[in-house]
Amino acid sequence: MSNTHSFTAENYLKAIYHLSTGNNSVVNTNQIAEMTSTKAASVTDMLKKLAEKKLINYIKYQGVTLTDAGKNAAVNIVRKHRLWEVFLVEKLGFKWDEVHDIAEELEHINSESLINRLDDFLENPAADPHGDPIPDRSGTIHQKKLIKISDMHQNQSGIISGVSEHSSVFLKLLEKMGLTLGAKIRISEIIEFDGSIMLLVNDHADKTISREVAKNILVML
Amino acid sequence: MSNTHSFTAENYLKAIYHLSTGNNSVVNTNQIAEMTSTKAASVTDMLKKLAEKKLINYIKYQGVTLTDAGKNAAVNIVRKHRLWEVFLVEKLGFKWDEVHDIAEELEHINSESLINRLDDFLENPAADPHGDPIPDRSGTIHQKKLIKISDMHQNQSGIISGVSEHSSVFLKLLEKMGLTLGAKIRISEIIEFDGSIMLLVNDHADKTISREVAKNILVML
DNA sequence: TTATTTTTTTAGATTAATCTAAAAAATAAA
DNA sequence: TTTATTTTTTAGATTAATCTAAAAAAATAA
Incomplete structure (x- = not known):
C-alpha cells in the first residue's frame, strides 16, 4: 500500500x-x-x-x-482531492470555484491515516462540492445516476446534483443564477430556435440558460 | 509575496x-x-x-x-507547519508525537488564503501542540518566556508549556508520565547524586525524571 | 610558524522530468 | 493501394538536485 x-x-x-x-x-x-x-x-x-x-x-x-494497481493509485488521488475540496468549502468557507487548485496540491500529501481521519472529520461525505462522488476507503465509488439538463424534457423536474464543467467562470455563473447543488429545478420550456432552456429554480421565476450551460449541469430526478 | x-x-x-x-x-x-x-x-x-x-x-x-526575504520565507513555512500541527491534533485527533512528518509535507502547500483561513478556523492559536509559538500572519512571533525544568530550584512551581525535543520516543514518555502541556508541576527535590528531579504533577504523587528529560521540558512560571 | 586536521568548495557524474527536432508507425485521403 | 497527414516514438539536450572524489581554504595542534 x-x-x-x-x-x-x-x-x-x-x-x-x-x-x-x-x-x-x-x-x-x-x-x-x-x-x-x-x-x-x-x-x-x-x-x-x-x-x-x-x-x-x-x-x-x-x-x-x-492496471488494477494503477487504477487504485488514481482512485486514491481522486479520493484525496475530493475530500480536501469538501474540507476547504465546508470548514474553511471557500467558494466552490476556488478550491480546485489548492486541492490539486493537497491531493499529493501521502498519509493514509490523515485522509481517513479527514474523511471521518467531514462525516464521510458522499460527494465533493461539485457533486462528484468520493471513493470510499476501499476505493469503491458510489455514483448516483444523474442526467444532463439538456437531456430533460418539458415539465420534468429534479435536483441539481453535479456539474461536468469545473472552470471558475462556469461555476460563478451558476452561483449567480442560483443554480447550485441542491436547487430544485423544473423545465418550463425548451426553445426551439437554439435549444436554450427556460426553467424554474426553487419554484421561483423562470430563468433561461443556453444549451451549452444545460449540458454541463447534472440533475437527479 | x-x-x-x-x-x-x-x-x-x-x-x-x-x-x-x-x-x-x-x-x-x-x-x-x-x-x-x-x-x-x-x-x-x-x-x-x-x-x-x-x-x-x-x-x-x-x-x-x-536575508529579510529569506527570513520571511522561513517564518512562513514555520507558521504553516505549526498551524497544520494544531489542525491535526485538535481537529483530526492525532497525538502530539504523530504529527511532525505529515506537517512536514503540508507546510509546502502554497496558498496564503488557505493558511489564513486555517488560522481563523483554528481560532488563531498562539502555539502548536508542542508549545512552539505560531508566527502571526505578519510574521511576528510572540514567544513567552519559558525555562527548563533543569533550571528550576526546589519548591518552585509552574505550568508545562513547551518541549525542546520533538522525537516520538520522548513525547510518548512525557505522555505516559502525564507531563503534557498545561500540567502543573512543583519541584519537590533535586537529587544530588545525578541531578535527577522529583516533582509533583498536578498535585499528585511524586514522579522522578532524569536531568536529560528535565532539560527538554519548558515551563512557564 | 609550520604541520595536521577539518571544513568547504570545485569538478565531474548521475537521475528524473522535461524539451525540440527528426524518424517511424499508424491512419486517412486520393 | 499509393500518397499524404497525423500521431507517436526516438535521439540528443537541458535543468534541478543530488552524489563521490579531489582540491582548496580555514582552523587547530605541535
Whole structure:
C-alpha cells in the first residue's frame, strides 16, 4: 500500500484515469499530453516508467490502460482531492470555484491515516462540492445516476446534483443564477430556435440558460 | 509575496532558520547538510542558488545568514507547519508525537488564503501542540518566556508549556508520565547524586525524571 | 610558524522530468 | 493501394538536485 509514486507520476495516473471514462478505456499519448500540459515526447518517456512499475498496460503506438494497481493509485488521488475540496468549502468557507487548485496540491500529501481521519472529520461525505462522488476507503465509488439538463424534457423536474464543467467562470455563473447543488429545478420550456432552456429554480421565476450551460449541469430526478 | 520557491529550497531555508537561533546567527555548510540529510557538496550548490535569489547572505567558506526575504520565507513555512500541527491534533485527533512528518509535507502547500483561513478556523492559536509559538500572519512571533525544568530550584512551581525535543520516543514518555502541556508541576527535590528531579504533577504523587528529560521540558512560571 | 586536521568548495557524474527536432508507425485521403 | 497527414516514438539536450572524489581554504595542534 505504500504510496511511493512521485508527485509527477501521480499526475499522469490521474490524467489517464480521468481520460478513461466509460467507453474510452484506452487513452492516447496526445490526450495525456494535453491534459498534463506537457509534450507528447515527455508523455512517452513517462509511460515507459509507469509500465515498468506495472501501473499501466502500455503497447507502443497503441495507447494505454490502467492496471488494477494503477487504477487504485488514481482512485486514491481522486479520493484525496475530493475530500480536501469538501474540507476547504465546508470548514474553511471557500467558494466552490476556488478550491480546485489548492486541492490539486493537497491531493499529493501521502498519509493514509490523515485522509481517513479527514474523511471521518467531514462525516464521510458522499460527494465533493461539485457533486462528484468520493471513493470510499476501499476505493469503491458510489455514483448516483444523474442526467444532463439538456437531456430533460418539458415539465420534468429534479435536483441539481453535479456539474461536468469545473472552470471558475462556469461555476460563478451558476452561483449567480442560483443554480447550485441542491436547487430544485423544473423545465418550463425548451426553445426551439437554439435549444436554450427556460426553467424554474426553487419554484421561483423562470430563468433561461443556453444549451451549452444545460449540458454541463447534472440533475437527479 | 509570491512563494515561487521549490519544495527543496524551502527545506534549506527552514534548516538555516532553525540553525540560526539566538547567538548562532551564522550557519555552516556542514550543519545544514546534517539537518537536511544531504552532503556538504549539495549544500554548497544550493547556497549559491539561494544567494542568487537574495534569500541568504553567503560568503564562501564563511557560512550564511538569512536575508529579510529569506527570513520571511522561513517564518512562513514555520507558521504553516505549526498551524497544520494544531489542525491535526485538535481537529483530526492525532497525538502530539504523530504529527511532525505529515506537517512536514503540508507546510509546502502554497496558498496564503488557505493558511489564513486555517488560522481563523483554528481560532488563531498562539502555539502548536508542542508549545512552539505560531508566527502571526505578519510574521511576528510572540514567544513567552519559558525555562527548563533543569533550571528550576526546589519548591518552585509552574505550568508545562513547551518541549525542546520533538522525537516520538520522548513525547510518548512525557505522555505516559502525564507531563503534557498545561500540567502543573512543583519541584519537590533535586537529587544530588545525578541531578535527577522529583516533582509533583498536578498535585499528585511524586514522579522522578532524569536531568536529560528535565532539560527538554519548558515551563512557564 | 609550520604541520595536521577539518571544513568547504570545485569538478565531474548521475537521475528524473522535461524539451525540440527528426524518424517511424499508424491512419486517412486520393 | 499509393500518397499524404497525423500521431507517436526516438535521439540528443537541458535543468534541478543530488552524489563521490579531489582540491582548496580555514582552523587547530605541535
